[in-house]
Amino acid sequence: MEAIKKHTGLVYPLNRSNVDTDQIIPKQFLKRIERTGFGQYLFYNWRFDDEGNKRESFSLNDSKYEDASILIAGENFGCGSSREHAPWSLMDYGFKIIIAPSFADIFYNNSFKNGLVPIKVSEEQVKDWLKHAEEKELTLSVDLENKVIYDQDGKEISFDIPEYHRQNLMNGWDEIALTLQLEEKISNYEQTRL
Numbered sequence: 001m002e003a004i005k006k007h008t009g010l011v012y013p014l015n016r017s018n019v020d021t022d023q024i025i026p027k028q029f030l031k032r033i034e035r036t037g038f039g040q041y042l043f044y045n046w047r048f049d050d051e052g053n054k055r056e057s058f059s060l061n062d063s064k065y066e067d068a069s070i071l072i073a074g075e076n077f078g079c080g081s082s083r084e085h086a087p088w089s090l091m092d093y094g095f096k097i098i099i100a101p102s103f104a105d106i107f108y109n110n111s112f113k114n115g116l117v118p119i120k121v122s123e124e125q126v127k128d129w130l131k132h133a134e135e136k137e138l139t140l141s142v143d144l145e146n147k148v149i150y151d152q153d154g155k156e157i158s159f160d161i162p163e164y165h166r167q168n169l170m171n172g173w174d175e176i177a178l179t180l181q182l183e184e185k186i187s188n189y190e191q192t193r194l
Contacts, residue, residue, distance in 0.1 A: 001115040003172030007096050008141040009069030012060060013133035019073055020080030021107065025089040035114075038085055039092030059134075070097040070140055072129050077118075078107025087116040097142050099149075101126050112165040113174065117142065119149070119159050144170055 029041040046058045054061045071090065077100040078086060087110050090098065098116060101123040111118045119142065129151070132138045141150040144166055149157045168178070179186075 001168075001172045001174040001177070003170060004096065004115070004117060005145050005170050006141065006143050007069065007117075008139060009096065010065070010067050011070045011072055011129065011133040011138040011140055012065045012068035012095075013130040013138075014060075014071055014073040015130050015134065017074030018076045018079055020104075021078060021083050021086040022080055024078070024086040025083065030083065030085050035088045036092055038089035039094065042089045042093040064137065067094075069094055070099065070142070071095045072099045072126060072133065074126065075101040075123065077103050078111075079104040082106040082110070084110050084114065087111045087114045091116050097140075099126065099129070099140075112162075112168065115169065115172075115174070117144070117161075117169060119161065121149070121157055121159055125157055 023043065023045065025038055025041055026044050029038065029044065032038065043058070043060060047055060047061055049055055059065065077098060086107055091114065096117060097119060098111065099119045099121055102120060103111075103118050108118050129138060129140070132151075139152045143150070144161070147159055147161060147166070149159060151157075168174070171177075173181075
């Protein structure tokens with residue numbers, strides 16, 4: 001997993017609440033066995049029509065957001081089924097940070113496990129940033145070390161994140177990497193067990 005301590009990126013505003021995992025990555029695209037290649041199917045039913053043509057009405061298809069790496073959305077982002085493909089598709093598309101007032105629990109934990117950073121901030125702040133990003137370009141800087149988000153006007157917003165997940169993200173540790181840190185103890189146990 002790639003370590004992330006600080007990230008500055010363009011914001012894509014998804015002004016919707018209760019975005020479920022089937023909207024993030026529809027079920028018909030879950031047949032791949034690797035974790036990559038899902039970005040092309042992100043928000044597929046919103047981005048494309050029945051013939052596979054891009055819908056001009058869906059804002060992610062606007063070229064001004066093509067380099068966005070921070071997604072801001074309404075409450076309860078990632079609700080629905082527990083598919084890990086949802087964070088995989090967001091990351092494969094290029095998003096590193098998801099900011100919302102609240103997240104579905106399983107999506108929230110799956111994001112941490114896969115290196116996607118979900119950050120909870122107040123609904124009022126989300127609405128302010130959504131409006132700003134819809135009207136003109138918005139860039140945010142996320143500092144995981146200090147648990148602060150800086151906007152381009154210099155405003156600072158503090159956020160909370162579970163320390164266990166924060167350390168894993170900053171060090172690039174997934175659960176396998178954490179286990180391997182105990183490799184010597186595991187080997188010693190295996191030797192004494194025999």
